[in-house]
Amino acid sequence: MKPELSPFRPGQTVPLEFFVGRIAEIERLQSMVKASTQGQFKIGFISGERGIGKSSLASFVRYLSDSSCNAAGCHVYLGGVRELNEMVRTTFDRILKESIDKSWHQQAMEFFGDHVRKVGLFGFSLELNITDKDLPSLSRNFVPSMRHLLDKLSDQKDALLLILDDINGLATSEDFANWLKSTVDEITTSGQEVPLCILVVGLEERRRELISGQPSLARVFELIDISPWSDDEAAEFYQRTFESANAKIEETELSQLVRFTGGLPVLAHEIGDAVWRTAQSLNINAKEVSQGISVAAEIIGRKLLEPQIFSAIRSERYRSILRKIAGEPQMYFRRAELVENLTEKEVKVVDSFLRRMKQLGAIETVADVKGGYRFPNLLHALYFWLESEYAKD
Ligand SMILES: Nc1ncnc2c1ncn2[C@@H]1O[C@H](COP(=O)(O)OP(=O)(O)OP(=O)(O)O)[C@@H](O)[C@H]1O
């Protein structure tokens, strides 16, 4: 069917009506925002695997908080930012831009004063005009600046929800870790009300890295760890999304889709979209589902896997081994069990295969288990499995 009519949105934020699950996490985050509207400072860390829906959850909560808690929201994407001052600049710039069509725009403009510049060739957009020289002082005075901003916003809004998303590049920055800790300390020891809720978003290993740079940060965050969707949630997602486009799919095919999704929303959108494009009519049949999944495997490999891992496992030499690793979706395997299923030729290259995969970070050795390996990343485990099921020809 026509790709432009697909109700799936690979690579994009999911429209609110197709957002599925995460009820407990939403309630928890909402109650944090609510507390911040009462003047209590809150800070949380949303962690989870790549593509599991961290940004989407944060964005959903931000939407809800605006309407139900009267909290202004600002979602700052920090992917690529590696340095504290740059992070602070990006954050204030984002606050300015997010205010543009909001009820609190006037208040934000008053706060930024002369530091706003109109830019853009067509139409206009606003940009924060801060020199590199001013940045260290802005980072140091983050808390007073925030207080001033919150004070201004209080005419319109009861709190500010600040989402610091994709802090992966900052996790190893000691400056950032220390800045976070001192920001929290400065706010909590002041004894004053600060209607601010900060949500830091990143991979779990990044949270650990951040804490290793500043161990006392460990106690600071409320932790919100996102797990894979349950089978029911994945089924609900497919059902609801296909239904929205009037497409029909039988139970058996639905459970096939759920099985290959492994609870990862990012895969659900890719697989759903590939099945949609493969299908000839709105009554989607088993063959189309199966073909769609195989098309999706190829797309997922190219789009979501690290290019070196993808190209390594495309080599004929390694591909046949790969197919034998992942008979079922699993996070662990043992060399001895793998070797049992390999041909003589494959056995010859199995160690170089394992070494290469390890070097690229696709697998790691399991301490205490001789010849034991695990996939550190659910996406890799699922992809290897998809590949093993569908690359057989
Ligand atoms: N609860 C959900 N319901 C429906 N779709 C979702 C949900 N959560 C995430 N998605 C979709 O899954 C994909 C990945 O989600 P998202 O970008 O939020 O994940 P992430 O954990 O932030 O990933 P990354 O680690 O790469 O930043 C997106 O296309 C998004 O629209």
Ligand SMILES: [Mg+2]
């Ligand atoms: Mg994200």
